[in-house]
Amino acid sequence: MTYDLSPRPLNPAPSAPHFDWPHGKKSALFIGFDVDAETAWIGNNHANVDRMVTTSLGGYDARVGIAKILDLMDVLNLKATFFIPGWTAEAHTAACEPIVRAGHEIAHHGYLHKCPDRNKLDEAREEIDRGLAALKSRLGVTPVGYRAPSGENFPELLAYLSERGLRYSSSFRDDIRPYRHKLADGRPGPVEIPVNYAFDDWNFGITSRLDGRPLFGRDTILPLWREEFAGTHEWGGVSTLVLHPQVSGRPMRWRILHDFLAEIAARDDVWIATGAEILAHYEASAAPA
Template sequence: MPRHIACLSFDFDTWSGFASRGMLTPTPISRGEFGVIGAGRILDLLASRGIRSSWYVPGVVIETYPAACERVIAGGHEIGHHGWSHVPPADLPADREAEEFARAVESIRRLTGKGPVGYRSPSWDISDRTLDLAIQHGCRYDSSMMGHDCEPYFARRGDKVAADAPLVFGETTDLVEIPISWSLDDHPHFEFFRLPTTLMPGLANANAVLENWIADFEYMRRTTEWGMLVFTFHPYVIGRGHRMLMLEKLIDALGGMGAEFLTLDEIQQEFRARAAA
C-alpha cells in the first residue's frame, strides 16, 4: 500500500538567528520577536487541521519565551534540540559545542520533562563531533543533512574528505538521518538580508514557492512506494499574512493528495521498523 508522508517542521528561532549573525540592534531583534506572533497563528492553523508537527527551539529561546514553548507542547507537537545559541556547530570550538549541546538538552528537559529525541543544527552545518554528541545525549535522529530528498537513512560519522582525494566513507551509526533541503525551507525563498558582504534578496512570490513544493510531493508520489518530505518553516517568516495563506493552501493540497502528516520522531520510528522488517 503506497504511503507518502509530509513532515511540517518549525525552527522557532525568534531573535536568536539574528543575534548569532551579530545583528543585535533593536530592529532585527524585533524582526525575530515577530516569531512569537507567527507561532500563535501557526498553532491555531495546525489545530484546525488536527496536525501534529515538530518544533526545533534553541535553548535561549526556551528560556526567553517559556509560555510560547509550553503552548507548542500543549498542542501535542514535538520539541527538538536546535542548539543553545543559534551559532552553527561547525563554527564552535569543541569544548563550547559540547557545553552548548548539554545546556540545550537541560532546557528541553526542564520544559518537557524529558530529553530530546531529535536534533537539528542551527543553519544546517554540523561539525565532525556533532553526531557523537547527539548519540551521547540519547537522540534517536538528526535532521541536518541532505543525502536524500524523500527517504531517511542511517547517518555516517568519520568521513575523510579532502578536495584533492576520493571521499573515504566513515562508520554508519544507529542515528537516523531525516534529510532536509534548502529548497523546502521558507527562509531562503522569503527572507531579505543585507549584511556587510552579502545580499540575500528573498521576498519571493508565495504562490510560485507553493507550486514548487506541491510538485516535489507529486514527484515523490510518482516515484516511490513509501516516501516522506520535510518542509521547514520559521514562525517569523511563514507567520506573515500572505505566507500563512500559502501554508494553509499547502496543507490542504497535500491532504488532498493523500499525504499523511507525521512528526519527525514518528518518521524515525517508522523507518526503524521498516529497516528491521
C-alpha cells in the same frame, strides 16, 4: 586543523534502505518548524543583540508567529515537530508552552543557534548540553530529534548527538529517504530524515533592512512546492519542510502554507508524521543498523 581532501564519499552513511511507509501510503510529509526567535539574528552575530529593529524580526515568533502557526495546525488537525533552541525556550517560555500542550513534538535546535564549528568542539558540545537542559527545565521535554542550527554538522558532533540520546537528525540534504548515519568509528549513528532545501521558507519569505534579497509570493512558492512534492511523492520519499514562525507566521505566508498543507492533507496516499514517528517507523521497518 589539517583538512583531508582525499577523494571519498564525505558522508560515509550507507544507502537509504527500502521500506514501506505505513498504511500503504506512497510517501511521507514531515512538517518541521524552527522556532529560532531572536537567535536567528544573534547566534552567529552577537553584535545584533544591540540592534533592536533587526532582532524584532525574530521577536515576531513570540508575539505573533508561534500562536498563528499553532492555529494553522489546529485548523488542519495536523501534528508537527518544533525545533526549539534552548535560548528561545528560556526567553519565551510562555510562548513555547502551548506547543507542548497542543501535543506537538519538541526537538533540539542548539542553544543560541550557533553554526556548529569543528574547530570549536567544546562550544559545539556546550550548545547541545545547554539546549537539552533548557528544553527539560522550561518545557519538561527530553527530545529525541535534532536539527543543526545554521544547517551544519561534522563527525564528532554526530557522535556526541548519539551520546546525548538524540536519535534522529533532520539536517542533511543528500537523500529523499531516511537513512542511518555511520559514525567515524564504524558504529551506527542517528537516523537522518533528510531536508529538501526547496521546502525552506527562509529562502523565499524573509529579508532584512540591510539585505537586498527579494521576497517571493504565492505565484512562485506554491508551484515550486507542488512540483517538488509531486516528484518526491512519485519517488516514494519524504518531503521535509523547514519552516519558521517568523516567516510562515506572517499573514500572506500563513495563507500560502495553509493552502499547500490543506492540499496534501486532503490526499489519502501521504503519511503526515512527526520526526519521532518517522524515527519509530524506520527503526521498526528498515534493515538493521
